[in-house]
Amino acid sequence: MKLIRLVFLFSYISFFTFHCSRMEKADLVIKGGKIYTVDPANPRAAALAVKKGIIISVGSHSLVDPLIGKNTQVIDLKGKTLIPGFIESHGHIMGLGSSKMKLDLNGIKDYDELVDMVAEAVSETTPGEWILGRGWHQSKWSTKPQPNVKGFQTHHKLSAVSPDNPVYLTHASGHAGFANSKAMEIAGIISGDEFNMELGDEIYLKREDGEIIRDKNGKPTGIFNEVAQRLISKHVPEENDTYRDKSLELAIEECLQNGITSFQDAGSGRASIDTYKRFLNSGKMKIRLYVMLTSRDPDLLKDWYQRGTEIGLGDNFLTIRAIKLNADGALGSRGAWLLSDYTDRPGHAGMSTQELSYVREVSEKGLLYGFQVNTHAIGDRAVREVLDQYEYVFERLPGKDHRFRIEHAQHIHPEDIPRFSDMGVIASIQGIHMSSDRPWAINRLGKKRIEEGAYVWRNLLKSGAVVINGTDVPVEPISPIESFYASVTRKTLEGDPPDGYEPWQKMTRGEALKSYTLAAAYGAFEEDFKGSIKVGKVADLTILSRDIMTVPDDAILGTKILYTIVNGKIEYKAE
Numbered sequence: 409m410k411l412i413r414l415v416f417l418f419s420y421i422s423f424f425t426f427h428c429s430r431m432e433k434a435d436l437v438i439k440g441g442k443i444y445t446v447d448p449a450n451p452r453a454a455a456l457a458v459k460k461g462i463i464i465s466v467g468s469h470s471l472v473d474p475l476i477g478k479n480t481q482v483i484d485l486k487g488k489t490l491i492p493g494f495i496e497s498h499g500h501i502m503g504l505g506s507s508k509m510k511l512d513l514n515g516i517k518d519y520d521e522l523v524d525m526v527a528e529a530v531s532e533t534t535p536g537e538w539i540l541g542r543g544w545h546q547s548k549w550s551t552k553p554q555p556n557v558k559g560f561q562t563h564h565k566l567s568a569v570s571p572d573n574p575v576y577l578t579h580a581s582g583h584a585g586f587a588n589s590k591a592m593e594i595a596g597i598i599s600g601d602e603f604n605m606e607l608g609d610e611i612y613l614k615r616e617d618g619e620i621i622r623d624k625n626g627k628p629t630g631i632f633n634e635v636a637q638r639l640i641s642k643h644v645p646e647e648n649d650t651y652r653d654k655s656l657e658l659a660i661e662e663c664l665q666n667g668i669t670s671f672q673d674a675g676s677g678r679a680s681i682d683t684y685k686r687f688l689n690s691g692k693m694k695i696r697l698y699v700m701l702t703s704r705d706p707d708l709l710k711d712w713y714q715r716g717t718e719i720g721l722g723d724n725f726l727t728i729r730a731i732k733l734n735a736d737g738a739l740g741s742r743g744a745w746l747l748s749d750y751t752d753r754p755g756h757a758g759m760s761t762q763e764l765s766y767v768r769e770v771s772e773k774g775l776l777y778g779f780q781v782n783t784h785a786i787g788d789r790a791v792r793e794v795l796d797q798y799e800y801v802f803e804r805l806p807g808k809d810h811r812f813r814i815e816h817a818q819h820i821h822p823e824d825i826p827r828f829s830d831m832g833v834i835a836s837i838q839g840i841h842m843s844s845d846r847p848w849a850i851n852r853l854g855k856k857r858i859e860e861g862a863y864v865w866r867n868l869l870k871s872g873a874v875v876i877n878g879t880d881v882p883v884e885p886i887s888p889i890e891s892f893y894a895s896v897t898r899k900t901l902e903g904d905p906p907d908g909y910e911p912w913q914k915m916t917r918g919e920a921l922k923s924y925t926l927a928a929a930y931g932a933f934e935e936d937f938k939g940s941i942k943v944g945k946v947a948d949l950t951i952l953s954r955d956i957m958t959v960p961d962d963a964i965l966g967t968k969i970l971y972t973i974v975n976g977k978i979e980y981k982a983e
Contacts, residue, residue, distance in 0.1 A: 433477025441485025493669025505655030511541025563630025581738035744787035839895030
């Protein structure tokens with residue numbers, strides 16, 4: 409009897425959907441391939457129809473074909489694959505655009521290549537003009553720089569090729585910077601060969617969240633770790649609206665080319681927010697943007713506590729309802745805050761980059777005023793300390809759907825893994841970080857810590873935690889295909905090792921796809937209108953050249969983005 413009722417109900421729904429939809433033909437129909445909906449009630453489909461940016465039918469050809477009218481655009485997949493649009497859960501959208509206008513140092517193999525790139529830039533730059541870049545990572549170079557201090561290069565080769573131009577090059581992680589002598593001279597840190605000890609000590613001794621790396625003689629090497637970066641960066645000319653507009657334009661273009669329909673921006677200030685609203689009002693915001701306010705500007709937070717969240721502006725293209733905190737640094741710069749010392753730097757366990765009292769204060773006020781709080785925490789101590797602050801706040805203000813997050817959650821003490829699920833804290837991870845960092849991360853943490861607590865996605869999922877995915881762009885390339893590959897194989901992009909690093913922590917392909925779609929939407933309180941292919945949700949869709957759910961592992965990386973569709977509109981089509 410129960411089965412009969414279910415069959416009747418299904419038939420009724422199908423009949424109702426069909427006959428209601430007959431009255432209006434679809435604007436867009438997509439069919440003829442594989443459709444992965446990420447809808448647990450209807451995981452596969454043969455076709456879908458869209459009207460006014462909303463999905464109006466999902467199912468068989470016989471269900472969808474009658475919605476095709478003379479003005480309906482039909483995309484024949486020709487056997488290709490359709491999925492919900494990728495959602496970048498943690499990136500820096502203005503940083504992505506800005507990186508397109510600076511020296512891109514991501515692919516360099518050694519320090520000499522960095523120096524050569526700067527020398528070329530100098531030849532094309534007016535003396536006195538700043539040369540900026542991002543993406544170098546000393547732990548990924550084929551050879552260790554010589555000389556080096558604490559594994560980092562020194563500025564002397566760089567300074568020799570750029571005597572008249574200040575140079576500042578940000579580490580791939582964003583948590584360290586490399587300056588030449590001219591930049592340090594402008595900052596007042598050195599004059600010729602003299603190091604201004606007073607200035608350096610003032611920053612370093614009064615604040616334990618930054619470090620000027622010095623050689624054995626006490627002279628600066630050019631490396632500025634964590635908060636100490638501000639000594640240099642504050643002298644870099646400020647960006648104007650023209651620059652910011654170009655940055656955002658380039659970033660949106662890059663997102664669309666990579667199949668990304670939504671972007672969760674991890675830490676925006678006033679100028680960036682003004683840019684987003686300019687784009688929204690002018691119709692140039694072609695992806696959906698979810699904004700986390702930077703906690704590095706306490707006055708900004710005070711203003712927003714008073715004005716409240718802004719949700720779903722411009723037909724759900726812009727939402728400002730989260731705050732980004734920063735509990736520690738990065739593993740590459742040894743700024744990640746650990747429970748015990750770095751294996752490759754005894755006596756050093758990283759650092760906190762914001763006072764825990766401030767983390768607690770912002771968490772409490774965020775919860776009171778309706779803001780989600782998302783905290784950068786990479787090291788196991790940072791993760792534990794943030795969970796402790798969250799727990800204190802949740803006990804004081806129980807019953808709220810907070811969906812607080814820990815951003816990165818790369819290294820977690822085994823005892824803290826169940827706390828994510830128990831407390832309802834979302835793990836916002838970046839699969840590609842494992843691929844990029846794991847070959848050298850074992851030198852930082854040692855075998856035991858790596859195996860028990862590094863990139864422990866399977867353990868988090870088994871415990872019941874929500875895991876969402878992204879790239880941390882521009883720290884890593886924005887490609888969701890690469891991050892998906894890393895999530896399901898735990899290999900480098902070169903395919904090493906054959907079985908993957910700590911293979912027992914792999915995601916299944918279904919879990920990885922969900923982490924980039926429906927779970928990611930949940931991580932921004934947006935699962936009711938996007939993240940899966942379902943009647944009533946927005947038509948944010950990505951068409952792939954290959955079926956990433958079934959092709960062999962080594963074929964995933966060859967997958968191309970063929971179409972990116974946002975709100976039912978084709979915003980990108982491969983040539």
